[in-house]
Amino acid sequence: MAQNPSLSFDNTEIAFRSLSDAELLRAYTLFRMIGFRGLVKIGPRILTTAMRWHLPVSGIVKHTVFKHFCGGESIEDSRPMVDRLGRFNVGTILDYSVEGGRTEREFEAAAKEVMRTVDAAGEAAAAGKNVPFTVFKVSALGSHRVLEFASLGVADGQPVPPRLKADYARVHERVQKICQLASERKVRVFIDAEETWIQGAIDCMAEEMMAKFNREGKTIVYNTVQLYRTGRIQVMDEQLKRARDGGFNIGFKLVRGAYMEKERARAIKAGLPSPIQPEKSATDAQFDRAAAWCLDHLDVVSFCAGTHNEASCLAIADGMARRGLARNDLRIWFSQLLGMSDHLSFNLAAAGFNVAKYVPYGPVRATLPYLFRRAEENTSVSGQAGRELLLLTKEIRRRGLGGRRS
Ligand SMILES: Cc1cc2nc3c(=O)[nH]c(=O)nc-3n(C[C@H](O)[C@H](O)[C@H](O)COP(=O)(O)OP(=O)(O)OC[C@H]3O[C@@H](n4cnc5c(N)ncnc54)[C@H](O)[C@@H]3O)c2cc1C
Structure with a gap:
């Protein structure tokens, strides 16, 4: 029986109240376009080639997909979005989304930019703005090769080869510097989860940072748990034991996981069992169990549910109500990506829950x-794009913006 009768995600007036009429119509057109699988399949190739040839396509991208899914080209550029979301009690998580660095110079530059997001979050909080977290990917700070070797070391004790030791030490130092700054600025920081073959090293560094900075009742560092992986709740149990023994707090961001096809293909190629749950319903069940597990261990654990899944959000809200927890309990957050699932973010925030995009x-x-991935995951009409279109259509009709839309 639902414990939150007043919580509903159907209210499109609340869901889209941060969008002007023009923005609403633009979002509708965009989701219609990315609903076409063929277009999304060839689009990235055409765009990448056009940009390589210096054809003037970046303006088109900037005023369409980029404008919908991104805050801007810089932190400064993104400030109006921080204010806009903040007006509706939705927080911002500044996410420097530049991927694919290859050189030490690029890794160092990425680390510096992440540190700027920490500073920006600290300054925003001091000015009473809602920028509750910041985030980074460890693979932006060092090469996959180094992280892969270090992960082998975590799994079966193989040492990082001497030629990669200095590179690994630099990645570690960058992670440490970011977490140290976050601790000084009292900004919570998410470490994103990535592919299983580099995740061992990421988990190891994340736990080390938690043990260092999540002290005296504070939870600064959050590691990400992908619930499409098998055996994750056991890993959470083991970590909880170490946290209790070591006297530190745990921060978890719970997600289902973004690399399923890649993971499965790699396991098949290597002749190994897949690390991913056999079916969607098993992932869903594990996600909800993990969230309930977090709610049961709030003495040590703080968490954020990074999901666009309505049933999971409702289950967490119900679990909170059953345990008599306040909706604005700062140990519990919900998070969605900009440009997606506003019906969850804005309705949750309007109902008093902690939400950040x-x-x-x-x-x-x-x-x-980043934009190609968003387009790709929105192509399935039965999934996200179909739901976004239904909601946008409902709101367009409610506002009387005319035209027949189906
Ligand atoms: C705020 C936020 C932060 C995120 N951070 C990360 C991150 O750090 N690392 C990361 O990997 N992802 C991250 N993601 C992406 C996330 O992992 C999911 O890919 C995405 O959110 C879709 O899952 P969902 O919970 O929204 O719900 P749904 O749309 O209900 O679930 C889709 C997900 O279910 C799983 N799934 C689908 N089909 C199957 C199947 N046949 N068998 C088993 N499982 C299946 C997959 O994980 C798929 O992505 C983040 C998402 C958000 C909103």
Whole structure:
């Protein structure tokens, strides 16, 4: 029986109240376009080639997909979005979305930019603005090769080869510097989860940072748990034991996981069992169990549910009500990506829950991989795009913006 009769995600007036009529119509057109699988399949290739040939397409991207899914090209550019979301009690998580760095110079530059997001979050909080977290990917700070070798070391004790030791030490130092700054600025920081073959090293560094900075009742560092992976709740149990023994707090961001096809393909190629749950319903069940697990261990655990799944959000809200927890309990957050599932973010925030959206930013060209992934995951008409279109259509009709839309 639902414990939150007043919580509903159907209210499109609340869901889209941050969008002007023009923005609403633009979002509708965009989701219609990315609903076409063929277009999304060839689009990235056409765009990448056009940009390589210096054809003037970046303006088109900037005023369409980029404008919908990103805050701007820089932190400064993204400030109006921080204010706009903040007006409706939705927080911002500045996400520097430049991927694919290869050189030490690029890794160092990425680390510096993440530190700027920490500073920006600290300053925003001091000015009474809602920028409750910041975020980074460890793979932006060092090469996959180094992280892969270090992960082998975590799994079966193989040492990092001497030629990669200095590179690994630099990645570690960058992670440490970011977390140290976050601790000084009292800004909570998410460490994103990535592919299983580099995740061992990420988990190891994340726990080390939690043990260092999540002290005296504070939870600064949050590691991400992908619930599409098998055996994750056991890993959470083991970590909880170490946290209790070591006297530190745990921060978890719970997600289902973004690399399913890649993971499965790699396991097949290597002749290994897949690390991913056999079916969607098993992932869903594990996600909801993990969230309930967090609610049961709030003496040590704080968490954020990074999801666009309505049933999971409702289950967490119900679990909170059953345990007599306040909706604005600061140990519990919900998060969605900018431009997606506003019906969850804005309705949850209006009902008094803690919500923040990832607001990606970066130069248009450098954010293309991020934008292609958003387009790709929105192609399924039965999934996200279909739901977004239904909601947008309902709101367009409610506002009397005319035209026949189906
Ligand atoms: C704020 C936020 C932060 C995020 N951070 C990360 C991150 O750090 N790392 C990361 O990997 N992802 C991250 N994601 C993406 C996330 O992992 C999901 O890919 C995405 O949110 C879709 O899942 P969902 O919970 O929204 O719900 P749904 O749309 O209900 O679930 C889709 C997900 O279910 C799983 N799934 C689908 N089909 C199957 C199947 N046949 N068998 C098993 N499982 C299946 C997959 O994980 C798929 O992505 C983040 C998402 C958000 C909103």
